[in-house]
Amino acid sequence: MKKVCVITGGGSGMGRAAARILAQQGYYVVLAGRTAAKLKDAVQELQAFGGEAEAVNCDIADRAAADALARRAASVGEVKAVIHAAGLSPHMGDAAKIMEGNALGTININDAFFNVMAAGGCIIDTSSMSAYLTPQFIMPEKTYPLCRTDTKKFFRKMMARVNLFPKKFRAGVAYGISKHFVIWYAKTDAARFGEKGVRVLSVTPGNFETPMGALEKDEALAYVKYNAIKRPGKPEEIAQLFAFLVDERLGYLTGADIICDGGCVAGGAHPLGRR
Secondary structure, X not given: OEXXXXXXXXXXXXXXXHXXXXXXXXXXXXXXXOOHHHHHHHHHHHHHOOOEEXXXXXXXXXXXXXXXXXXXXXXXEEEEEEEEXXXXXXXXXXXXXXXXXXXHHHHHHHHHHHOOXXXXXXXXXXXXXXXXXXXXXXXXXXXXXXXXXXXXXXXXXXXXHHOOOOHHHHHHHHHHHHHHHHHHHHHHHHHHHHOOOOEEEEEXXXXXXXXXXXXXXXXXXXXXXXXXXXXXXXXXXXXXXXXHHOOHHHXXXXXXXXXXXXXXXXXXXOOOOOO
C-alpha cells in the first residue's frame, strides 16, 4: 500500500520544498492549494525525477473541501503525514480572510484528517513567529476552546478581539492571533490524535525566502538584527525539518511547537522590531 503525504500550500515555498524531499523518500505526495497552475507545475517537477504526486484544488477555509481532500488522500493509500503549510499573511487579505484561512483552515484540516490518518502518522500545523512576537496580552485564549464546540461563535469572538484595534492594524493583529491559536490547537489536539497512534506538532517559521516572505520583505529586515543567523531562511532548510518530524522514528514527539527562525525570538525581538 502506498504511503501518502498530504501537503497544503504545496504549490510553492516551504510546502513545495518539503514535497521534493518526501517524494524522494518514497511518499505518494498529494499537493493541495488554491492555485491550479502552481500545483500543476509542482506535480510535474516531482514526477520528472520519478516521484509520485497529484494535485487537489482545495480552499482550506471550506470544511467540505478539506473533507474531500482527506477522502482523496485516503483512497490512494495510508495517510502517514500531513504538512499543513497553507496560510495567509497580512499582505494577502483582510482580517476576516486571514482568520478564516489560518484559524478555521487549521481546524478544518485537523478535523478532516482525524478520520483517515494511519497509526504511526504525524500531522504538522504551521504557525509563525508572529505568534511569539505579538503582545501576548491581546491573545483571546479563553475563546480558543470554542473551536471544538461552536466554530461560528469561536470565529465571532476571535474577530471581536481583532476589531478592537484600528482598521489599519487589524490584518496584522488577526495574523498574530490566528498563528498563536495554531500553536495552542496543535498542542491540545495531540491527545485525541494520540488515541489513534498519530502525532500532532506545530512548526513556527521565522522569515524565509518564499513568495509569502517576499511580500513581507521590508518588515522582515527589521527583525534580522535579532537573529543568531543573520539572514532569512531558505525553504529547503525548513523543508528538512518537516521531513524529519514526520518520521515514525520520532514516535514520542507530540504536542510540541518547534521554532525555526534563525534565533530571532530567542534573540529578544518584539512586535516593534526594537528593544
